[in-house]
Amino acid sequence: MAFKPANNIQDLQYFGEFGGVNPSISDSSTYTFLSAKTMFDTFEGNADGCYLYSRHSTPSNLYLGKALAAMEGTETANVTASGMGAITAVLMQLCGAGDHIVSSRTIYGGTYAFLKNFTPRFNIETSFVDITKLEAVEAAITPKTKVLYCESVSNPLLEVADIEALSKLAKKHNLKLVVDNTFSPLSISPAQLGADIVIHSLTKFINGSSDTVGGVICGTQEFIDDLRNVNDGACMLLGSTMDSLRAASILKNLRTLHIRMQQHSLNATYLADRFEKDGLKTVYPGLASHPSHDLFKSMMNEKYGFGGMLTIDVGSLDKANALMELMQKQNLGYLAVSLGFYKTLFSAPGSSTSSEIPEEEQKEMGLSDGLIRFSIGLDADIERTYDMMKSCMKALNILK
Ligand code: PLP
Numbered sequence: 001m002a003f004k005p006a007n008n009i010q011d012l013q014y015f016g017e018f019g020g021v022n023p024s025i026s027d028s029s030t031y032t033f034l035s036a037k038t039m040f041d042t043f044e045g046n047a048d049g050c051y052l053y054s055r056h057s058t059p060s061n062l063y064l065g066k067a068l069a070a071m072e073g074t075e076t077a078n079v080t081a082s083g084m085g086a087i088t089a090v091l092m093q094l095c096g097a098g099d100h101i102v103s104s105r106t107i108y109g110g111t112y113a114f115l116k117n118f119t120p121r122f123n124i125e126t127s128f129v130d131i132t133k134l135e136a137v138e139a140a141i142t143p144k145t146k147v148l149y150c151e152s153v154s155n156p157l158l159e160v161a162d163i164e165a166l167s168k169l170a171k172k173h174n175l176k177l178v179v180d181n182t183f184s185p186l187s188i189s190p191a192q193l194g195a196d197i198v199i200h201s202l203t204k205f206i207n208g209s210s211d212t213v214g215g216v217i218c219g220t221q222e223f224i225d226d227l228r229n230v231n232d233g234a235c236m237l238l239g240s241t242m243d244s245l246r247a248a249s250i251l252k253n254l255r256t257l258h259i260r261m262q263q264h265s266l267n268a269t270y271l272a273d274r275f276e277k278d279g280l281k282t283v284y285p286g287l288a289s290h291p292s293h294d295l296f297k298s299m300m301n302e303k304y305g306f307g308g309m310l311t312i313d314v315g316s317l318d319k320a321n322a323l324m325e326l327m328q329k330q331n332l333g334y335l336a337v338s339l340g341f342y343k344t345l346f347s348a349p350g351s352s353t354s355s356e357i358p359e360e361e362q363k364e365m366g367l368s369d370g371l372i373r374f375s376i377g378l379d380a381d382i383e384r385t386y387d388m389m390k391s392c393m394k395a396l397n398i399l400k
Pocket residue numbers: 082083084085108110151155180182183200201202203213214215338
């Protein structure tokens with residue numbers, strides 16, 4: 001039977017402490033024990049169902065984790081205070097001094113900076129490769145490699161990873177395949193395609209209201225238990241814990257994700273199609289011209305479309321900046337980083353979210369100055385949005 005992520009979320013049943021339709025929020029940082037022995041056992045990890053201290057876990061965080069695990073089809077999940085809190089904890093848990101990571105070179109700038117500048121302090125080295133070239137990925141693997149890291153759909157270039165093929169490579173070389181699925185929730189289910197660990201920044205589409213940061217790690221019970229281990233678990237010891245109030249609010253937003261993703265995808269498809277026909281250099285996985293269009297199609301849960309992210313290249317940073325300022329003035333969206341909001345958000349990644357990547361490397365990976373990344377909103381009338389965007393482009397001589 002086909003994997004149905006939204007059904008999996010809907011099929012969960014919650015009863016609040018007083019019979020409420022939403023689970024009660026656990027508003028405590030610490031928990032009492034009826035016996036000292038149970039407290040000791042809980043520290044040792046042997047007292048299932050007991051809560052110890054909120055950095056370890058809380059009922060609210062477990063509810064949200066359960067829903068996200070259901071969405072990705074993994075045994076369980078652990079929520080974190082941010083997407084970076086998830087990424088850094090996973091990599092620090094899987095790698096130690098002397099280990100090596102093979103990573104896609106087109107990834108979120110913060111992840112890139114962490115791997116390029118931070119982990120070498122712990123003698124963890126990373127080789128950055130073109131993830132769409134499987135020979136290059138395999139050639140970069142050494143006896144020290146522990147992790148293969150990529151984004152399903154990459155930030156900002158929208159390259160698509162062949163998760164099934166990468167999973168085969170990972171298994172062959174005994175590596176863990178870690179996939180950041182932030183750009184394609186519901187559309188792609190990496191664990192179903194063989195990923196060992198799936199990460200999201202909940203800050204983006206999943207929460208969808210640009211009012212909080214959050215993250216999640218979806219994986220096996222064994223790995224999540226390792227992360228929470230009081231003696232050597234990266235989530236427990238690095239402390240990127242989500243607050244219970246936030247977990248409760250994200251859980252409520254998650255329930256409308258399937259409807260929002262459909263609308264984001266519908267609107268992005270419409271705009272990408274029109275922009276391309278107008279002669280703009282447009283990148284969107286839903287376009288037949290995208291080099292990995294067929295691959296995305298072969299991996300996707302069709303109902304949710306090709307996602308809300310697209311890029312256009314308007315030729316220069318000056319033009320990109322002028323267009324973004326004008327579009328904001330016309331209330332077509334906000335000149336802001338991040339993604340997954342009800343309004344369209346746009347930014348020039350070369351000078352913002354990917355500025356951690358040195359200019360030379362940006363050039364090599366095809367990240368040009370005139371590139372604008374759009375996170376397309378939930379506009380009710382996308383034809384009107386298109387007409388207004390086109391007027392802005394005409395006013396600035398980007399389109400004739
Ligand atoms: N992964 C991707 C693909 C992102 O775009 C981002 C943030 O922009 C992150 C991870 C980091 O998430 P957070 O900002 O929640 O720490």
